[in-house]
Amino acid sequence: MSIPTASARAPGPAIHVRGLERSYKQLRVLRGVDFEVARGTIFALLGSNGAGKTTVVRILSTLLKADAGSVRVNGFDVATQAADVRASISLTGQFAAVDEILTGRENLVLVARLRHVRQPGAIADELLRRFSLTEAGARRVATYSGGMRRRLDIAMSLIGTPPVIFLDEPTAGLDPQARIEVWQAVEELSERGTTVLLTTQYLEEAEHLADRIAILHQGRIIVDGTQDRTTTSNK
């Protein structure tokens, strides 16, 4: 089986979603969602609490099965080529998925080993530095603040440089300073050519970060528009 890397890209858009439907028992959460994300861009899925953003992200990252529709990530079908999709992505879920009992550095080394990258220790140290966690690196994550956990969570997602990254409400519950740090991390990712799909409840955040914004409302995409990020971004 082939393990796709950031350099080995299938042609076409990074993410392609057509007619996506998903219900939880009677509750029809997604009723025909369509969107596309071009390679190397930042795409924001905007929606209020309960709109179905997490459901979309979980389907895209092979954690949840769709009821109907076609979903392709990095050219691979999430239903029939789940392993290839997983080799193409990284997920930073809505709630920080870090190991509290391990130290920050051990968390990074763990993911690096599981992704079979060379020199896991060196990668861990480099990411600790990039996310201003060098000093906290030897401490157990249980002692970290919310912002530090989030940064570690995102750092863990960057290991192995997957071509597509999902960030589910990456700034929820963060103070303004931590939020700006996450924004900078996302912008840096995009500069390195990674495709980013993020979800948010805040139009302001979507406008600041994204090349393209789609609004998810009552199970469908009701607005899907490109914007010029440089006019709203402060860089």
Added chain:
Amino acid sequence: MATHFLGDTAVLTGRTLRHVTRSLDTIITTAITPIAIMLMFVYVFGGAIDTGSVSYVNYMLPGILLITIASGISYTAFRLFGDMQGGIFERFHSMPIARSGVLWAHVLTSLVANVISLVLVFGVALLMGFRSGAGVLSWLAVAGILILFTLALTWIAVIPGLTAKSVDGASAFSYPLVFLPFISSAFVPTGTMPGPVRAFAEHQPVTSIVNTLRGLLTQQPVGTDVWTALAWCAGILVVAYVFANVSYRRRIS
């Protein structure tokens, strides 16, 4: 990906083993209850129980070892439940690794943690006068049966670990398992029990396992008990493994 199964499982097992070594109190807690029961029975009740030519500590150690395992596996369920709650499982499942390795890591860690607790309990039993003239083969058989029993109970523990709604629910299932040896041949000969209780005691899994371990440790013939014990362990293992995997697939689909 399949070629990475062993390597990935080893990495994930290293992680859960750290959870154990960084909360050694869980090992102590696992060992303390069986040790307390052992002290009570040997120094309080033991004098009143007639176990023939076998000293009481020698007589009851097999049952104590099974109680140790039954209380140890509640921490397996607890650790698994923590992973399900914390979202780290979802991270692993969204990565290109063999998914079953995530469960196997918990199972292997459970084995290691229980072996440490068993060694602790064995040590205390030695201090209390436990002696055995069993040969190497008998000791290997004892170790094998204890490991098989631990594996069977561990796969039972995986089910509440995956499906429980609360942390208490995740570990409460082990109480009946801890209690089971009391209605068996573990502490008193079943011959002294009233009819229905005796019938239950003689046909539940613990009695055949205890009799086998006791036979091996006291160098008595184990008779057909060993086959009954192995059949119980293997049967529980297979059924629990199947149900655990069904729960797992349900949780991740």
